[in-house]
Amino acid sequence: MEARDHQEIDRRQRVILIHGLSGNRWVLGSLNRFLTRNDYRTTRWCYRSVGNSVMNHARRLKAFLEEEVGSTEPLHFVTHSMGGIILRAVLADMNWQRPGKLVMLAPPNHGSRVAAMASRGLHYLCPALSDISTAPDSLVHRLPVVDSLDTGVIAGTQDLLVHLESTYIANQADHVLVPCGHNRILRHPESLREILYFLKHGHFTEAAHRVVATASTRGVMV
Structure with missing residues (x-):
């Protein structure tokens, strides 16, 4: 019986959850429990976000993901805020061919004004702030898109930290809005669904709230 149960668990598709700036494993708790209840195996990849740059975090995540490259089983990602930028920095430096999907929650793909x-x-206390700023030379403006994963973006209509036009990314398969703020998006019922x-x-x-995006003169989708 135990062997059969173990096989059942192993057949579940895996999802790696990555929090944002000033986050921790606990802010991912609701999302973690929800996906586990829906037959996914989750891993919460956590990091000390204050005091390091995005590229320093990316080096750690790359070392973690290098053990996952060889498998052909699907591996999905759900990222929040800066977590999505860290993942983009990693995949830009890897030949990532493993199948899977990426859901980015409130990602500052074109930087955050805040x-x-x-x-x-x-x-000097938090170099990552410069990496995700709206400055023309910030890291977010130098990263390529993630073309190895089907990517969906969820933005919050009440997000005061990442403005809507910053969440779009050129290769997104879909983009929707949920009625909540920046952190609530991690556990809002519509977001989870x-x-x-x-x-x-x-x-x-089909019922999700969408806004048609067009390219601005700055290359940002609005």
């Missing part, structure tokens, strides 16, 4: 303001006084649907189908539900 991070830009905060970086003026806190750069859309994450699960995307992991299964590669797009969000």
Whole structure:
């Protein structure tokens, strides 16, 4: 009986969860429990986000993912905020061919205005703020898109930290909005439902709230 149960668990598809700036494993708790209840095996990849740059975090995540490269089993990712930028930095430096999907929650793909303001006084304490700022030379503007994973983006309509136009990314398969703020998006019922649907189908539900995006003169989708 135990052997059969173990085989059942092993057949579950895996999802790696990555939190954002100032986050920890506990902020991923609701999402972790939700995906586990829906037959996914989850891993919470955590890091000390304050005091390091995005590239320093990316080096750690790359070392972790190098053990996962050889498998042909699907491996999915759900990232929150800066966690998505760290993953983009890693995959830009890896020949990642393993099948899977990526759901980015409130990602500052074109930078955060709040991070830009905060970086003026806190750069030395938290170099990552400069990496995710809206400054033209910030890291987010130099990273390529993730083309090895089907990517869906969920943005919050009440997000005061990452503005809507910053969440779009050129190769996204789908983009939807949920009525919540930056951190609530990790546990909002609509957000959880859309994450699960995307992991299964590669797009969000038909009923989800979408805003048609067009390219601005700065190359940002608005």
